[in-house]
Amino acid sequence: xxxxxxxxxxxxxxxxxxxxxxxxxxxxxxxxxxxxxxxxxxxxxxxxxxxxxxxxxxxxxxxxxxxxxxxxxxxxxxxxxxxxxxxxxxxxxxxxxxxxxxxxxxxxxxxxxxxxxxxxxxxxxxxxxxxxxxxxxxxxxxxxxxxxxxxxxxxxxxxxxxxxxxxxxxxxxxxxxxxxxxxxxxxxxxxxxxxxxxxxxxxxxxxxxxxxxxxxxxxxxxxxxxxxxxxxxxxxxxxxxxxxxxxxxxxxxxxxxxxxxxx
Amino acid sequence: xxxxxxxxxxxxxxxxxxxxxxxxxxxxxxxxxxxxxxxxxxxxxxxxxxxxxxxxxxxxxxxxxxxxxxxxxxxxxxxxxxxxxxxxxxxxxxxxxxxxxxxxxxxxxxxxxxxxxxxxxxxxxxxxxxxxxxxxxxxxxxxxxxxxxxxxxxxxxxxxxxxxxxxxxxxxxxxxxxxxxxxxxxxxxxxxxxxxxxxxxxxxxxxxxxxxxxxxxxxxxxxxxxxxxxxxxxxxxxxxxxxxxxxxxxxxxxxxxxxxxxxxxxxxxxxxxxxxxxxxxxxxxxxxxxxxxxxxxxxxxxxxxxxxxxxxxxxxxxxxxxxxxxxxxxxxxxxxxxxxxxxxxxxxxxxxxxxxxxxxxxxxxxxxxxxxxxxxxxxxxxxxxxxxxxxxxxxxxxxxxxxx
Numbered sequence: 001x002x003x004x005x006x007x008x009x010x011x012x013x014x015x016x017x018x019x020x021x022x023x024x025x026x027x028x029x030x031x032x033x034x035x036x037x038x039x040x041x042x043x044x045x046x047x048x049x050x051x052x053x054x055x056x057x058x059x060x061x062x063x064x065x066x067x068x069x070x071x072x073x074x075x076x077x078x079x080x081x082x083x084x085x086x087x088x089x090x091x092x093x094x095x096x097x098x099x100x101x102x103x104x105x106x107x108x109x110x111x112x113x114x115x116x117x118x119x120x121x122x123x124x125x126x127x128x129x130x131x132x133x134x135x136x137x138x139x140x141x142x143x144x145x146x147x148x149x150x151x152x153x154x155x156x157x158x159x160x161x162x163x164x165x166x167x168x169x170x171x172x173x174x175x176x177x178x179x180x181x182x183x184x185x186x187x188x189x190x191x192x193x194x195x196x197x198x199x200x201x202x203x204x205x206x207x208x209x210x211x212x213x214x215x216x217x218x219x220x221x222x223x224x225x226x227x228x229x230x231x232x233x234x235x236x237x238x239x240x241x242x243x244x245x246x247x248x249x250x251x252x253x254x255x256x257x258x259x260x261x262x263x
Numbered sequence: 264x265x266x267x268x269x270x271x272x273x274x275x276x277x278x279x280x281x282x283x284x285x286x287x288x289x290x291x292x293x294x295x296x297x298x299x300x301x302x303x304x305x306x307x308x309x310x311x312x313x314x315x316x317x318x319x320x321x322x323x324x325x326x327x328x329x330x331x332x333x334x335x336x337x338x339x340x341x342x343x344x345x346x347x348x349x350x351x352x353x354x355x356x357x358x359x360x361x362x363x364x365x366x367x368x369x370x371x372x373x374x375x376x377x378x379x380x381x382x383x384x385x386x387x388x389x390x391x392x393x394x395x396x397x398x399x400x401x402x403x404x405x406x407x408x409x410x411x412x413x414x415x416x417x418x419x420x421x422x423x424x425x426x427x428x429x430x431x432x433x434x435x436x437x438x439x440x441x442x443x444x445x446x447x448x449x450x451x452x453x454x455x456x457x458x459x460x461x462x463x464x465x466x467x468x469x470x471x472x473x474x475x476x477x478x479x480x481x482x483x484x485x486x487x488x489x490x491x492x493x494x495x496x497x498x499x500x501x502x503x504x505x506x507x508x509x510x511x512x513x514x515x516x517x518x519x520x521x522x523x524x525x526x527x528x529x530x531x532x533x534x535x536x537x538x539x540x541x542x543x544x545x546x547x548x549x550x551x552x553x554x555x556x557x558x559x560x561x562x563x564x565x566x567x568x569x570x571x572x573x574x575x576x577x578x579x580x581x582x583x584x585x586x587x588x589x590x591x592x593x594x595x596x597x598x599x600x601x602x603x604x605x606x607x608x609x610x611x612x613x614x615x616x617x618x619x620x621x622x623x624x625x626x627x628x629x630x631x632x633x634x635x636x637x638x639x640x641x642x643x644x645x646x647x648x649x650x651x652x653x654x655x656x657x658x659x660x661x662x663x664x665x666x667x
Contacts (some may be wrong), residue, residue, distance in 0.1 A: 005639070049563075049564065050433070051433060051438060051565050053442050053445050053446060053551075054288045054449070057432070060432055061633075064433070067564060071564070072560055072561070072562060072564075073562060074561070075562055098549075099286055099549045100548050100549045100557075100563040100565075104559070104561065105562075105563075124286060125288050125289075126284075126552070128285065128292050128445065129289075130284075130285055131286055149289045150289065151290045153290065153452065154289060154292075155293055161289075172289070174450055175290060176446070176450035177446050177449060179662075183346075211383070
């Protein structure tokens with residue numbers, strides 16, 4: 001079974017996100033280790049992209065910071081970060097990036113490196129169901145799950161996307177881009193129920209979640225909660241002092257997602 | 264003018280060889296699907312086609328002239344040069360052809376709000392114009408760098424009733440404006456139509472934009488036949504994203520005797536870092552919804568690009584151009600800032616036409632190639648827009664201080 005799916009076993013999952021090379025190589029390693037230490041079930045590591053069209057201002061700014069430090073930031077440097085991370089934790093990892101980064105490295109080479117380093121999944125916001133075909137068989141061969149996104153307006157696409165999913169399903173809480181918000185779309189419970197009718201692959205809700213109360217609410221609906229911008233804000237504010245704060249925040253959020261009995 | 268043939272190319276898959284596709288967030292997929300189906304429906308709908316025709320004729324001032332540039336022809340001493348005068352359209356550029364088509368489709372889809380990106384402001388002005396005509400809400404995304412450089416066009420869009428958003432993310436130019444427009448669209452898809460300005464982006468945009476711009480070559484083919492009884496030997500147009508070029512090429516792609524040439528913006532030179540020559544310098548990639556050719560680094564980060572022409576400084580090219588380049592059906596040549604500025608002055612003095620600096624990239628290539636061709640050969644060169652907007656910046660380029 002997928003290592004990512006395993007992370008949801010018998011509990012609600014908390015999935016934080018930080019961007020690679022923000023603030024630097026060592027900071028990235030420390031941030032991910034700190035998230036794992038706080039109890040993160042899966043950590044999403046963002047590979048910076050010059051033009052992150054699905055991301056809001058906070059993650060855009062993180063990508064820019066990461067690339068400003070090293071405009072050429074080779075993919076191999078990021079794989080080296082993962083190698084360092086792997087010396088300290090076996091927390092399940094997934095990359096979040098845009099397809100061009102994977103395409104330039106080569107689908108075969110990229111997913112082979114992922115397999116070797118224990119990157120179990122890829123979240124690629126600009127690769128919808130219809131365009132999965134060029135990468136899916138190669139990723140499958142290397143045991144890398146392609147985590148699909150489902151949105152409140154996916155409508156009759158929901159079942160098709162769910163049926164093809166492995167790892168977990170990323171349920172987008174509301175329209176627009178990533179970033180903290182105070183309200184989520186109506187009908188998320190119906191959306192998750194439609195997914196559950198088609199597949200046993202777990203669901204995690206993301207986009208906008210930042211408070212423990214929101215995490216509790218979302219984890220009642222789905223199997224986990226994904227938090228990006230709030231973690232990135234901690235890194236932006238505290239720089240090299242971020243790890244301790246990330247650990248504290250993760251403990252709090254991890255408790256919040258499990259504030260309800262397991263379904 | 265005969266009705267525009269929207270069935271020119273039977274390939275409606277959204278793929279041009281390996282290029283094209285729909286690499287776009289899930290949030291937009293249903294909307295793109297609705298748009299694709301609506302376009303497939305309306306392009307065969309007689310009422311839609313009549314409306315489109317009437318707007319092209321009565322509002323946009325079509326057909327545009329195919330003008331025999333006799334003085335240029337004599338001066339260059341080679342091939343006969345015909346200029347397709349898109350600069351004479353309403354709003355002063357080819358952009359109007361596409362915005363009429365897409366806005367009409369938006370209206371039929373029940374949309375009430377148009378959003379668009381713009382670089383220099385030409386597409387923004389065209390979109391604001393058609394939004395005013397249809398009484399639609401209109402918001403334009405424009406990089407902060409560009410709103411500062413093109414204040415006149417910002418005011419013009421506002422005059423037409425549009426709201427202009429200066430985009431402060433990234434490098435604050437055209438590609439960032441596209442990012443911002445896409446992001447706005449993901450927030451509000453139900454009443455909003457994203458009116459893309461070039462033959463770029465996810466399917467069905469490259470197809471629709473090509474079809475709506477193919478009016479250029481549908482007319483030029485007929486006009487040249489009436490004047491000379493012949494096909495051209497070469498068609499030349501400038502390429503940024505590539506909408507005027509694909510429209511200029513479309514009706515000749517199946518005529519192998521017609522050579523197709525796209526003039527790219529080489530900026531300070533194709534071999535320098537200050538360039539926008541995507542086909543010559545770029546490589547295959549996936550960005551802005553399409554697999555195509557892009558200027559990017561080894562990791563896949565999209566490069567900042569440069570050209571004197573704000574309308575050509577885009578780091579990619581439409582997927583059909585990438586395909587035409589790969590298969591060798593069309594050639595793409597880099598024209599530097601210096602060459603384009605020289606052509607701007609040349610065509611003004613020789614023919615009495617102040618053409619857009621974008622279009623002057625094509626004119627510069629004609630100046631190079633015409634003398635090498637026989638006198639019985641014919642070049643059709645598209646003048647995609649008029650150059651009033653560029654006069655101040657050309658003066659500055661030449662070190663002349665004028666009050667704007």
